[in-house]
Amino acid sequence: MRTFGKFTRVHALTAVGALCLALAGCADDSSANSGSTGANEAAKGDTVTIMVGGLDKVVYLPMMLTERLGYFQQEGVSVKLLTEPAGVQAATALVSGDVQGAVGFYDHTLDLQAKGKQVESVVQLGQTPGEVEVVSNKAAGKLTSPKDFKGKKLGVTGLGSSTDFLTKYLAVKHGVNTSEFTPVAVGAGQTFISALQKGSIDGGMTGDPTVGQILAKNAGKVILDMRSPDGSRAALGGLYPSSSLYMNTSWVDGHKETVQKLVNALVKGLKWISQHKAEQIAAKMPPDYAKGGGKELYVQAVANTLPMFTKDGVMPEGGPQTVYEVLKSFNPALKDTKVDLAKTYTTEFVKKAG
Template sequence: MTSSVLNRRAFGAVSALSAAAVFAPAIVRSQGESIPALGRVTVAVGGQGLLYYLPLALADSLGFFRAQGLEVVTRDFPAGARALQAVHDGAADVFSGAFEHTLRAQARALPLRSLVLMGRAPQLALGVSTRVSPGGKDFGDLAGRRIGVSSIGSSTHLAASLMLLRAGLASPDVTFVGVGSAGNAMNAFRSGQVHALCHADPVMTRLEQTADMRIVGDLRSLKAAQEVFGGAMPGSSLCAPQAFVQKQPAQAQALVDGIVHALKWLQTAALADLVKTVPSAYLIGDRSAYLAAFSRVRETYSANGQMPDDGPATAHRVLSRVLPGFADTKLDLARTYTNDFVRKARQKYNV
C-alpha cells in the first residue's frame, strides 16, 4: 500500500492579504499569552482532495490547528478503508473518513470513536458511462457491469451496494472494482476499466459536466440521503482510537476545535475565499466544476460538528441491510462517537 506523507503546507496557504484582512482575527492571541505546544498528530485520509474532507483541509490551511498549538500531518491513501487500516497498523494517530467505519471497527473489537462530524450526508453519487449505455437512465443498465469504488469495504462500496439493493440488484449481479480516489478513479472510468463509478465530488461533477457520465443514484443532498437511508446518515468525520482519546485529550480537543472553527467558516465563506484557500491541485483542472460541486454539497456539511441523535442508529441499520450477518452483531452505539469535545468547541466559537 502506497501513501504519501504531506505536511500542513500541502493543503496550501491563504494569501497574505486574505490572512490579514479575514482570518488573522480568529487566530491572533493577546501578547503574553502562550500557545501550548501540543506536538504533532498524524491524520490518515482516504483521498485528501475530495470535498468529503474539505473541513479538515480548511482547518489546516486557515491555521486553525496551529492556533491551538497543534501540528497536523496528513497521510493520504487511495480510500477511507485503507486510511483506517493505517491507524490500526500504527502508521497514523487518527482517521478522517466515513462514520460507519466506527461501527465496523467495534464489530472487530477495535474501539474507535468519532470526535467530530464533518458531513451530514455521504456526499456520494453513482453514475454509468454514457459510452457503455448512451440512453441508460436507471439501475437496470448496471446488471453484469463493473462498478468502480474507491476500495472494497469503503463507504463508496457501501453506498453503491445499498443503491443497487433498492433497485432490485444484489452484489453478485455486478463486479466491484477498487479504483482509488480522484485522478485514478476518473482515469479508470474514462478508459473503460469500469462501466460505472460510485464516488465523491469533485470527481462526479467533473465527469457529469464533460458528458462522460450519467448519474443514476445521487446522495449529494440532505433530501436524497434522507430518502435513501431513512434517517440522518452521518458522512465524513474525524475518528480516533479510544486509547488516543484517553491519552491525548488535549490533542483531541485541539483537533475538534480546528474542525468546528472550519465548519463555522464554511457557513459564510464566499466561493472566491474557497478558491484562494484550497490548493490548486484540488480543482482537478477545472475550477468551475469544483465550485459547482461544492455548491451542490454545501448544505450537507455539518453546521457545528455534533453527531445527530439518530445518526449511529441509521448507520447501523444501513450496514445491517448491506453486510451479511451484521444485524446480529451486538454493538454499543453510544461508544462509536462522543459529542463532548464538540460541546466545548461550540462554546468556544459560539456555534
C-alpha cells in the same frame, strides 16, 4: 491487518519541504514535517498524525481548510496530514497504529467495532455521503437506477470503502444481491474517469471534484445524488453521517486535551465554511486541487457539496441508526453482532468547542 502503501500526498502545519517519514511498511513516503515518526511524536504530545482518505476530495475539505486557515496552530496543536486514495486505507493506518487519527466515513467505526476494534468519531464533518452514482454514456440506456446493478461492473474508491458499503446497500435495497454485480476499486479523480471512459466500469460511486469533471467531459451521467440532505433521505432513509475525524478510543481517553484542541479547530473550520461562499472557500484550498478541471469547475464542485457539511461538528440526530441499518442490510458481521452505537462516536468535545 496489512500495512498501507505509499502516501500520495502529505501536508503538515509546522514545516516546509518534503522529508522522509519512517512509517511501518512504507518506503519513499514524503512528509512536509520533521522526519521523526508520527506515533513517537504524538506520545510526547508534540504532533498528531492524521491519515485522510483523499485530501483533495471535497467531502474531506474541512481538514485542509482548517489547516490553511491556521486554526490548528491557533489551538496550539501540531498536525501532520497524510493522504491515501480511499477511506478504508485511512482506517487501516489507524488500527495498525501508524497514525493517531483517521479522516474517513463514520461507517468505518461500526465496521471496525464488529471486528473487535474500538474507535470513535470525535467530530462529525459530514451529515450526508456527498457521493453520486454515475453511469457511462455507453451503459446509460441499461443502467438507470440501482435496480439495474445486476451484471454490472461498478466503480468504488476501494474494496471495503464507504463507497463500496453504499453501493452494496443500494443494490440490496433495490433487489440486487451483492454477488450479482462486480465492485471494482478505481479510486477517484482521473483513475475513476479513465475507467469509466475505457469501459472498465459501467458506472460507479464517486464525489467531487470527480463528478464535476465527468460531467464537464461529457463522460457520463448522474443517476443518483446523495450530496444534499434531501438526496440522502431519498436514497438511504435519513441523514447519513459521513466524513469525520475518528480515533482509537484508548488514545482519545489518554489525550483528551489534545483531542479537544483538534475538535476546537475543526469546529472553527466548519463554522467558517457555513459563513462563506464556494468561491471564497475554493480560494483557500491548494491551487493543485483544481488542476483536473480548472478553477471554475472546482468552485462549482465545492458549491455542489457544501450542503453535506455540518455547521458545528455534532452528530446528526438519528444518523448512527441510519448508518447501522444501511450496513447490516448486506454485512453479515453486523447482522450477527450487536453494535453499541453509543461507543462509535462522542459529543464530549464538540459540546465544549467554542
